[in-house]
Amino acid sequence: MSVLFATSEAYPLMKTGGLADVSGALPAALTELGVDVRIVMPRYGDLALREDQTTEQVARLDVLGQPVDILRTAMPDSGVPVYLVDHPTFSARQGNPYMGPDGNSWHDNPDRFALFARAAVALATGQADPDWLPDVVHANDWQTGLIPALLHEADTPKTVFTLHNLAYQGVFDRSTFERLGLPWSLWRSDGLEFWGNMSFIKGGIVFSDRITTVSPNYAREIQTHEFGYGLDGLLRHRSESLVGILNGIGSDWEPETDSALVATYSSSALEGKQTNKAALQKELGLPIRDDVPLIVHVGRLVEQKGTDLLIQALSMLGQRDVQFACLGSGESRFEQALRARAEADPERIAVRIGYDEGLAHRMEGGGDAFIMPSRFEPCGLNQLYSLRYGTVPLVHHVGGLADTVTPVTPATLRDGTATGVVMSHLDMNAILWSIDEFSALFHRPDNLARVRQNAMAQHYGWGASARSYLALYRETAIDEPE
Secondary structure (H helix, E strand, O other): OEEEEEOOOEOOOEOOOHHHHHHHHHHHHHHHOOOEEEEEEEOOOOOOOOOOOOOEEEEEEEEOOEEEEEEEEEOOOOOOEEEEEEOHHHHOOOOOOOEOOOOOEOOOHHHHHHHHHHHHHHHHOOOOOOOOOOOEEEEEOHHHOHHHHHHOOOOOOEEEEEEOOOOOOOEEOHHHHHHOOOOHHHOOOOOOEEOOEEEHHHHHHHHOOEEEEOOHHHHHHOOOHHHHOOOHHHHHHOHHHEEEOOOOEOOOOOOOOOOOOOOOOEOOEOHHHHHHHHHHHHHHOOOOOOOOOEEEEEEEEOHHHOHHHHHHHHOOOOOOOOEEEEEEEEOHHHHHHHHHHHHHOOOOEEEEEOOOHHHHHHHHHHOOEEEEOOOOOOOOOHHHHHHHHOOEEEEEOOHHHHHHOOEOOHHHHHHOOOOEEEEOOOOHHHHHHHHHHHHHHHOOHHHHHHHHHHHHOOOOEHHHHHHHHHHHHHHHHOOOOO
């Protein structure tokens, strides 16, 4: 089985979010199962290649009159082969791959990712590397949505399209469609056309042979008006081809071996977690106290993640004896508001704007709880990290959060299934309720230890997910054309 895995980012080469974690870990897990999987992604200007890492040119393509180089290298950690699509619209820019320094999307994003799609199609059909042909092309999110659309006329390779977050759709006006030189056969209501505009992600949904999303519950949710973002009808129409496969997490998130931690620990020897908590408090400038719950949050500071509600809740902590630490970046209004809360309440609140992988690990290792008040959450990775680290997740009952966190109740404490605090609805008061619920749990050490043990006993490695994808690839590859 050979698979071309198309993505706009893959950790450790480039990361802005969970897509990169999946794109780095899933191909590695598939390789361990014997799959010949190769990643194709853009060659960004500040791609995190090792100093001693080499690239070789595989081909030079002509894409609508523009020269595009296809380079070959490998993932620095796993050794999975990587094709890099090298063009100045990618390689001449630093920083965020989708946005400029002003925080706005690059104006030519549709042109860039249409070019990337055409280069990926050349690889998929043997035009760029005639020595290798995939059985299946696995495309991911809107940036790759044109790949299934452009491959639709061919019998092979078959296509799988994964929706990591339906809220980001790659919608552009009709003049953009015309400028991109796409086949006019794609401009129709059952094609790329979407209320008079064009939608990259719709191309993936309409034309792929199979559609996946990153948790079973999210697969159900996106077929509803509330979570479907205008595509719920189409997704219901394609429901027989839609499946939810829960993401996993890699072995780099393991408290027994995590080199970013001050002290490693395990479910049978939790003493190191308290050492990490004291070290984290010191690092963040919070009072070093073992008698107060430290609640942490790492993520993008956007409305989807409930950042606005979290800020409101922080302003209403009142006399609650808790500490809160946040690491993230996103909308400037949220960054400024969080900084202001930290300045106003430095004994309880610490904020770091930006992203630091090591600090993210230390926050999981040193936090008592991890709060995720997401309005929707396709899968979520941080709650999985938190479970593994015994950092009790406080989550909203949506998407993958509902699939992976079992609420603390008297019954679940008795039967050994309780792993976190779950909000049945979401607003500021629900967040404050979750903080109060965890605070009560924190001050009952026997119950807290029981929940931590339950959480750390959960297994969300990539092995099971990779086996599910391999079964899907095999099923997809042998399907007869309709």
